[in-house]
Amino acid sequence: MLEDWTLLGAIALYALAAVMALAEARRGRALPVPAVIGLALVVHAVSIALRWQRLGHGPYVDMFEVLSSNVWSLHAVTLAGVLLIPRLRGLLAAVLPVLQILVVWLLTVEAQDTLFPVTYDTLWLPVHVLLGKVFLGVTVVAVGGSVVILLRRWAGTGFAALPSTKLLDEINFRLVLLAFVFECLMLAAGAVWAQDAWGRYWNWDPLETWAFLTWLAVAGYLHLRVTRKPPPEVSALAILAIFVVAFGTFFGMPFVSVAPHKGMI
Amino acid sequence: MGAAALGNPRVRAALRLPSAVARALGVLASLWWTLAWMGVTAAILVHGLATGAMDARWLALPCGGLFVNLAAALATNGKLRRQPGLLVFHVGLAVLALTAAGGRLTALTGSVEVTQGGAFDPALVNAKAGPLHPWGLGKVTFVQGPFRIDYDAGLQRRHTNSTVFVPTAGGGWDEVTVGDDRPLKMFGYRFYTTPNKGFALLLTHIGADGQRRTGAVHLPSYPMHDYKQANSWTMPDGPELELWLDLPAPVATPEQPWSFRVPDDATLVVGLGARRYELKPGQEMRIGDARLRYEELRAWMGYTVFFDPTLPWLAAAVLVACAGLGWHAVVKIRAVAGDADA
Structure with a gap:
């Protein structure tokens, strides 16, 4: 089936881009990594679109769909980041290998046909999902910066093409601030959806509670960073912690909670 | 300053x-x-x-x-x-x-069940309200009309279209379609349909003095509790009755698409102590000096009630x-x- 082959092709291209990014960082010679990511995104988009057309709904329902669409969006946001700020291109060597964990996970999840819960049939769901993907994508770019800061500090790895640790720390702070904007908007869109779908805008179900914990973690980091100006390594660790909480919220809670987010029938 | x-x-x-x-x-x-x-x-x-x-x-x-x-x-x-x-x-x-x-x-958040053909009764709302809630539920009036719910295979519920009739200023009735995401809005209250709905036994109690009282006994939510379509009801001046619905064929067909409907071949079984009586719509039975008439089988719809100004x-x-x-x-x-x- 074309849908499967295009997905496999995209996965191969993502892996190739990650290897090329590592080679680029090691040799210091530019390779066409953004072009390969771009090609992978196009091929992957075809796979997602074919599935969307066949099932009649977007990739929001089960783990396979959520993973697949997030692999796409996280690569897309990362690519957009390095295209908008070319000096961050070296971050690809830190971010892409991390994203391959998701890619491998995607390979292990069975692609079953899914039924679209009636409570998902609203414009607010794609808005909520899109904002969430941008939030996580921007956070992932900051995670790349954090990995570089920590590798420089503890492994002595240079990443000479990237800005100084001090500037990377500043960029990370701004990235998390930007991610926070999208997280606030995501929560607001989710509340509108919840009011429509279940007659209440917020009910402290496990996923909502975890989402609010993630919001608190980001807000806490931003306040800490503004007032105490911790060393870049501490900031980097805080960003990694935020990512862990956000990752659990995105990829853990929706699939263990029996709350309405799972698609009450 | x-x-x-x-x-x-x-x-x-x-x-x-x-x-x-x-x-x-x-x-x-x-x-x-x-x-x-x-x-x-x-x-x-x-x-x-x-x-x-x-x-x-x-x-x-x-x-x-x-x-x-x-x-x-x-x-x-x-x-x-x-x-x-x-x-x-x-x-x-x-x-x-x-x-x-x-x-x-x-x-205020709450839930209420309304029988098809019956009026919304604010006293039946199971509500949790804040201490400053203005309590205007008594002003809400609507009558439950028919509703349609389609299911895909696998018991996947699709959109609910519940018709309710709302009084107009001119003394007439407006027809409004309510759904999970299309609430009925009255006096600041929002009524959303829920997965909770089922069958209702419309019964008339005819006392020894000939006084007739008609009401509905709601059976558990269907198809969630399709295996126990039963309830108990205590007569105004008599014993507690066990009521259950005998469905010759299930309404829900999990393997294929279906629509929620009131079955026309169901039999009401009345348990009184060790005795069992079977009633079809329109039939009645004598219990002591009183009589119980099974009028018909209807549907009931469950709503979430929400108020937040x-x-x-x-x-x-x-x-x-x-x-x-x-x-x-x-x-x-x-x-x-x-x-x-x-």
């Missing part, structure tokens, strides 16, 4: 604001307090997750602390006031928290707060983007 002016040393001096007060405000405005109250909030949330019993009322404590912290910061922190986007975001958040708290005090204000506060944060983020990112590109 605005908070901005209070932060000005000259204004403070002019007001002869005691230095102790200024110092106290400075302490209260510390961002350590912000982090501490955020930590308390997180602890309450984690405790709620761990115990499975989230009580949002506890959040009033850290929210109050954060509110005091922010107010003190607005009075003493010139850097915060000089960043309009950040200022708008924080004030927006404070307004949001206060509005949400006000909403909780006046809100602050919803539009919450939406406005969120929009303002997000706009402020976005503005602040753009200013900050522009400042550093040039450095990164350099």
Whole structure:
């Protein structure tokens, strides 16, 4: 089936881009990594679109769909980041290998046909999902910066093409601030959806509670960073912690909670 | 006198604001307090997750602390006031928290079942209301009409289209279609359909004096409880009856698409002690000096009832707060983007 082959092709291209990014960082010679990511995104988009057309709904329902669409969006946001700020291109060597964990996970999840819960049939769901993907994508770019800061500090790895640790720390702070904007908007869109779908805008179900914990973690980091100006390594660790909480919220809670987010029938 | 002016040393001096007060405000405005109250909030949330019993009322404590912290910061922190986007975001958040708290005090959430062909009865609403709720449910009037719910294979419920009749000023009735995402809005109350619906036994009790009283006994939600379509009912002047519905063929067909409907071949089985009686619609039985008539089988629809007058204000506060944060983020990112590109 074309849908499967295009997905496999995209996965191969993502892996190739990650290897090329590592080679680029090691040799210091530019390779066409953004072009390969771009090609992978196009091929992957075809796979997602074919599935969307066949099932009649977007990739929001089960783990396979959520993973697949997030692999796409996280690569897309990362690519957009390095295209908008070319000096961050070296971050690809830190971010892409991390994203391959998701890619491998995607390979292990069975692609079953899914039924679209009636409570998902609203414009607010794609808005909520899109904002969430941008939030996580921007956070992932900051995670790349954090990995570089920590590798420089503890492994002595240079990443000479990237800005100084001090500037990377500043960029990370701004990235998390930007991610926070999208997280606030995501929560607001989710509340509108919840009011429509279940007659209440917020009910402290496990996923909502975890989402609010993630919001608190980001807000806490931003306040800490503004007032105490911790060393870049501490900031980097805080960003990694935020990512862990956000990752659990995105990829853990929706699939263990029996709350309405799972698609009450 | 605005908070901005209070932060000005000259204004403070002019007001002869005691230095102790200024110092106290400075302490209260510390961002350590912000982090501490955020930590308390997180602890309450984690405790709620761990115990499975989230009580949002506890959040009033850290929210109050954060509110005091922010107010003190607005009075003493010139850097915060000089960043309009950040200022708008924080004030927006404070307004949001206060509005949400006000909403909780006046809100009502509840559920109610309405029999097809019957009127909404406010006394049957199982409600949880804030202490300042204005209690206007008595003004709500509507009659439940027919409803349609289609199911895909696998018992996947599709859209619910529930018809209700609402009285008009001219004495007529308006037909309104209600769904899970299309509430009936009356006097600030919103009625949303739910997965909860089922069959209702319309029974008439005819007393020894000939007085007739008709009412409905709702059977458990269908198809969720398709295996126990039974209920008990105590007669006004008599014994408790066990009532259950004998369905020769199930209405729900999990393997293929189906639509919710009231079956026309069902039999009501009445259990009275060790005896069993079978009734078809229109049949009756004698119990002591009284008679019980099984009129017909109908459907009932379950609704979620929601009242919160602050919803539009919450939406406005969120929009303002997000706009402020976005503005602040753009200013900050522009400042550093040039450095990164350099």
